[in-house]
Amino acid sequence: MSQSKLPPPSELQALKKVAIEAAQVGGEILQKYTKAGFAIEHKTRLSLVTDADKESERTIVALLKQAYPTHQILAEEEGIHSAQQSPYKWVIDPLDGTTNFTHGLPLYNVSIGLEYEGACIVGVVFDPTRPELFVGVKNEGATCNGQPIQVSRIAELGKSLLVTGFGYDIAESGDNLDEFCRFTLRTQGVRRTGTAAIDLCYVASGRFDGFWEMNLNPWDTAAGTVILGEAGGKVTSYDGAPYTIYSKQMVASNGLLHEAIIDVLGQSTKK
Known part of the structure; x- marks a missing residue:
């Protein structure tokens, strides 16, 4: 994507900050439920949802709406939260790895991406069990817990x-x-x-x-x-x-x- 299709640098940094905050808040909610317990619903035999998913999503959506009331939001459990037009769309999974979560397997996360004019420009994935915070911003590189990351060099x-x-x-x-x-x-x-x-x-x-x-x-x-x-x-x-x-x-x-x-x-x- 060209630089012309990115928001101004100061705005991009503000968007990243909000995405990180939302992911970490969602992760805190997930960890609260691992200690307190949770109810499980079956959307299908293999597709589950818990009250941890729901509270994480409600909290993240509320935080994003407060910060950016005109932005669209697409979330896994409730779908589109705003029908108004905006170049921005937040795309949220409040608990990715629900089956792992319900079995006590510490391999799940909160995932928050941001589209701008139809292309993803910010990505934050927070694994609260390790904890590891992965962040990517278009044209700025990717990090894990603040340290730069790169793909492997395996060629075979x-x-x-x-x-x-x-x-x-x-x-x-x-x-x-x-x-x-x-x-x-x-x-x-x-x-x-x-x-x-x-x-x-x-x-x-x-x-x-x-x-x-x-x-x-x-x-x-x-x-x-x-x-x-x-x-x-x-x-x-x-x-x-x-x-x-x-x-x-x-x-x-x-x-x-x-x-x-x-x-x-x-x-x-x-x-």
């Missing part, structure tokens, strides 16, 4: 560690099972964390070398794509076309492995 698929995820309809669709097997045989390993935001941040920081997944939602990737891009990574759809957060399929990598990952995905779909 056989030496790579990849990560993926599965949709909630996996039992019916079988999506990604063939791909998972193919990559497992061609790499040093494939992991599944249960949270796309963390997957993207871990590729950005070199912990993973690549990621692929289908059936994603905007709140899954809005923050992570900024962080990864600013860390030197590459993001496309499965066919190599430009990725937007409204795409359903994503390939994310350190850039060096990108074509190899797309090639394996192509083999998997040619049946």
Whole structure:
């Protein structure tokens, strides 16, 4: 994105500050519920929501509305919070990794991305369990807890560690099972964390070398794509076309492995 499509630098810094504050407040709420307990609702057999998700989202939305009352907000649980037109749209996942959270697995986060004129320019992912705060701002780089991060330099698929995820309809669709097997045989390993935001941040920081997944939602990737891009990574759809957060399929990598990952995905779909 060109500099002309960014807000003024002072405004961009203010937006980043608010995004960080909102993510940290949401993370504090999640940790409160891990100690106090929570109720679980089933949206589907595999898709869960808790009162921790709901309070985190309500609090984040209220904070953003107070700071920027004219901005649009898209959140996982309640959808669009403002119908008015604005060049800004906040895209929120108040608890990414809900299944992990409900099982007491400390691998979940708050993810907050910001679109400006249709492109994501700020991304904040806060993992309150470690704690780790990942931040990316367009043209300013990416950090974890204030330290710069970069993607790995692994250039051979056989030496790579990849990560993926599965949709909630996996039992019916079988999506990604063939791909998972193919990559497992061609790499040093494939992991599944249960949270796309963390997957993207871990590729950005070199912990993973690549990621692929289908059936994603905007709140899954809005923050992570900024962080990864600013860390030197590459993001496309499965066919190599430009990725937007409204795409359903994503390939994310350190850039060096990108074509190899797309090639394996192509083999998997040619049946």
